[in-house]
Amino acid sequence: MINPFSFSGTVADQGFCNRKQEQKDIIDFIQNSENVLLHANRRMGKTSLIYKVFCRLDNDITKLYIDLYGTVSENDFIEALMKNAGQLESRSEKLLKTAKEIFTSSNVSLSIDPVTNLPSLTPVFGSSKNSMLLENAMLLLERYSGKKRMVIVFDEFQEIENYSGGEFEKRLRGFIQKHNRISYIFAGSRQHILASMFNSKGKAFYKLAHSYPLSEIEEDDYIKWIKGLFADKKKISDKLIIKVVNICERHPMYIQQFFYHLWEADLKSPEIIDQTLDLILLRNRNEYMNIWDSLTLNQRKTLKLIAANEGKDLYSADSLKSVSLTTPSQVTKTLQSLTQKDIIQKNGVYKIQDIMFKQWILRL
Ligand SMILES: Nc1ncnc2c1ncn2[C@@H]1O[C@H](COP(=O)(O)OP(=O)(O)OP(=O)(O)O)[C@@H](O)[C@H]1O
Ligand SMILES: [Mg+2]
Numbered sequence: 001m002i003n004p005f006s007f008s009g010t011v012a013d014q015g016f017c018n019r020k021q022e023q024k025d026i027i028d029f030i031q032n033s034e035n036v037l038l039h040a041n042r043r044m045g046k047t048s049l050i051y052k053v054f055c056r057l058d059n060d061i062t063k064l065y066i067d068l069y070g071t072v073s074e075n076d077f078i079e080a081l082m083k084n085a086g087q088l089e090s091r092s093e094k095l096l097k098t099a100k101e102i103f104t105s106s107n108v109s110l111s112i113d114p115v116t117n118l119p120s121l122t123p124v125f126g127s128s129k130n131s132m133l134l135e136n137a138m139l140l141l142e143r144y145s146g147k148k149r150m151v152i153v154f155d156e157f158q159e160i161e162n163y164s165g166g167e168f169e170k171r172l173r174g175f176i177q178k179h180n181r182i183s184y185i186f187a188g189s190r191q192h193i194l195a196s197m198f199n200s201k202g203k204a205f206y207k208l209a210h211s212y213p214l215s216e217i218e219e220d221d222y223i224k225w226i227k228g229l230f231a232d233k234k235k236i237s238d239k240l241i242i243k244v245v246n247i248c249e250r251h252p253m254y255i256q257q258f259f260y261h262l263w264e265a266d267l268k269s270p271e272i273i274d275q276t277l278d279l280i281l282l283r284n285r286n287e288y289m290n291i292w293d294s295l296t297l298n299q300r301k302t303l304k305l306i307a308a309n310e311g312k313d314l315y316s317a318d319s320l321k322s323v324s325l326t327t328p329s330q331v332t333k334t335l336q337s338l339t340q341k342d343i344i345q346k347n348g349v350y351k352i353q354d355i356m357f358k359q360w361i362l363r364l
Contacts (some may be wrong), residue, residue, distance in 0.1 A: 001233055003187070003260055003263045003264070003291075004229045004263075005229070005256045005257075005260035005263060006256060006260065007043075007253050007254075007256040007257040007260060008140070009259075010047045010051055011045075011256070012048065012051060012052065014228075014229065015256075016048060016052055017222060017225040018217055018221035018225065019045065019049055019052065019217065019220055022214065023049070023053055023056065025212065025305065026038070026049065026053045026185070026212070027053055027057065027264070029047045029183055029185075029210060029212075030053070030057065030061065030151045030183040030185075031149075032183070033149060033180060033181055033182060033183045034209075035176070035183060035184040035185070035186070035208055035210065035214060036183070036184070036185045036186070036209050036211040036212050037186045037187075037194060037198050037210065037211050038050070038185055038186070038187040038188075038211070038214060039111055039187070039188055039189070039191050039195075039211070039213055039214070040091035040189060040191075040195050040213060040214035040215070041189055041190070041191070041345075041354075042189045042354070043251070043252070043355050044189075044214050044215075044251070044252060044253075044340045045214060045252045045253075045305075046155070046187045046188075046189070046214055046215070046260050047155055047187070050153050050155070050185065050187065052064075052213045054151075056246060057151070058330050060148055060149065060152070060171065061150065062088055062144060062148045062149070062150040063087060063149060063150075063151055063153075064084060064086070064088060064141075064150065064151070064152045064153070065084065065087065065153045065155065065171050065339075066080050066081055066084050066085045066152070066153065066154055066155065067080070067155045067156060068080060068154055068155060068156045068159045068160065069155070069156040069159065070159070071159050071160075072162055072163070073163055073164070074130075074134060074160075074163050074168050075125055075130070075133075075159065077134075077163065078133050078134055078137050079095075079121055079122070079123065079139075081310070081351075082108070082120075082121040082122065082123055082137060082139050082140075083113070083120050083121070083122070084120070085099070085113070085119070085121045085140065085143065086113060086116065086118025086119040086120050086124065087118065087148070088129065088140070088141075088144045088150075088325050089119070089120075089144065089223045090118055090119065092112065092119035094111055095110070095119050095121070096108070096110045096119070097346075098144075099121055099140060102136050102139050102140050102143065103123070103133075103136045103140075103208060105122070106121055107126075108124065108299060109122045109124065109126035112120075118304060123137075124152075124218035131139055134168075134171060134172070134175075135175070137293055138172075138176075138179075139176035141179065141182065142178070142179055142182075145179060145181040146181070148182060149181050149183075150182045150183070151182070151183045151184075151185065152183070152184050152185070153184075153185040153187060153203075154185070154186050155187045155188070156185065156187070156188050156189075157186040157188045157194070158188040158189075158190040158193040158194050158197070161193055162198060166203070166204055168202045168205060169197070169203070169204035169205060172204070173204040173208060177208070178197060178210065179361065184209065184255075186198075186205075186209055189342075190342055191345060192339055192340065192342065192345070193343070194255060196210065198222075203205075209250065216249070216250035216251060216252070217247050217250060217252055218250070219242060219250065220234070220344075221242060222245050222250070222255060223238055223241050223242070223306065226241050226301070227241070227260060229259075230263075231262070234267065236262075237267075240267060240273070242257045243260065243329055244259070244262070247273070247277060247359075248356075249357050250320050250353065251288060254280070254356055256282065256316050256354060257280055257286055258276055258277075261276045261277060261279060261280070277359065278285040280356060281359060281360050281363070282354060284360070285357055286361070288356075288357050288360045291343070291357065296334075296337075298325065298330050298333075298334045299337060299338055301323040301324060301325050301334075302325070302330075302331055302335065302338065303338065303343070303344070303352065303361055304312075304323050304336040304361060304364070305319055305320075305322065305323045305325070306344060306349070306350050306351070306352055307352060307358045307361040308322070308360075308362065310325075311349030311350040311351050312349055312351065313336075314331055314350065314359060315328040315331060331347075331360070335350060343357075
């Protein structure tokens, strides 16, 4: 039997657990052309949820998904957008004709994406008319939204912060605000950057979208889903599932990784959970070592303290002494820098974002 668990890309169909309420909420937002900021830690299931929602949407809504990961400039943004224009219109002649009507002062060329088989547009960047390109690209979206309502997902949206300071954001906001038949979904995992983009009064995207934090999946939903997947394979107890769900702190990717390994394992063996945890930590060791090596000594000490104390009581004399820190101000400063790096976040108490990284630190 094929292992139904997977933890590398996005998941769909039987590999996708629950998220019924989230699907409903996002669909409601889309149908009402509302904008949404979908944010969560790494590997929490943002992109999978978006694809799931896309599959469920009726044909009367045009869907456009754009991954901004790795884009570093306005030109990259426009290129990413236009490359995906085939999602707006699959008839290449028609798409090119519409694009040519809009992009009068610049050139666009058409090709066929070998992966999706959909038409794809490429803008030609001249030196003087570049600022018109964004306007034209946004006009193309507006034009198509006049035919059918639309949802546009900008995944890894925090990337735009790097383009050109606030100037690009201001112009983009101007266009987005006019698009009242388009629901924009801004998704991303660099939460402190996104929070500053959408929650700070002085920023262009201030209150432009409903904030929708994606949290972990509930224990009961995992139990039902995992038992269903194991049903034809072998017996698995609720107790074992709950134990794993707790170790993984309900984080979907690590739960998939854990059960991926348990699929072929002897579940009656008393050491099986510890062994699997060790295996996962070993597999991720290089990644964790790279992060660890990039940190200052005080950052490492503070992480050890957070891991050992579950984020509590970080400033007491005993706590400081336990990791050889001398003053509380060292902790304050380091908490800030670790938050900037998205290694920790404050949710009541400080938590290490990657729960397996925490387990690895606890074993140092
Ligand atoms: N609904 C779900 N049910 C079960 N597993 C899930 C679900 N959503 C996500 N996962 C697990 O989490 C992994 C990451 O999912 P996905 O790529 O959708 O997350 P993401 O938040 O977009 O990640 P990134 O921060 O890297 O963009 C998947 O490979 C899968 O193992
Ligand atoms: Mg993603």
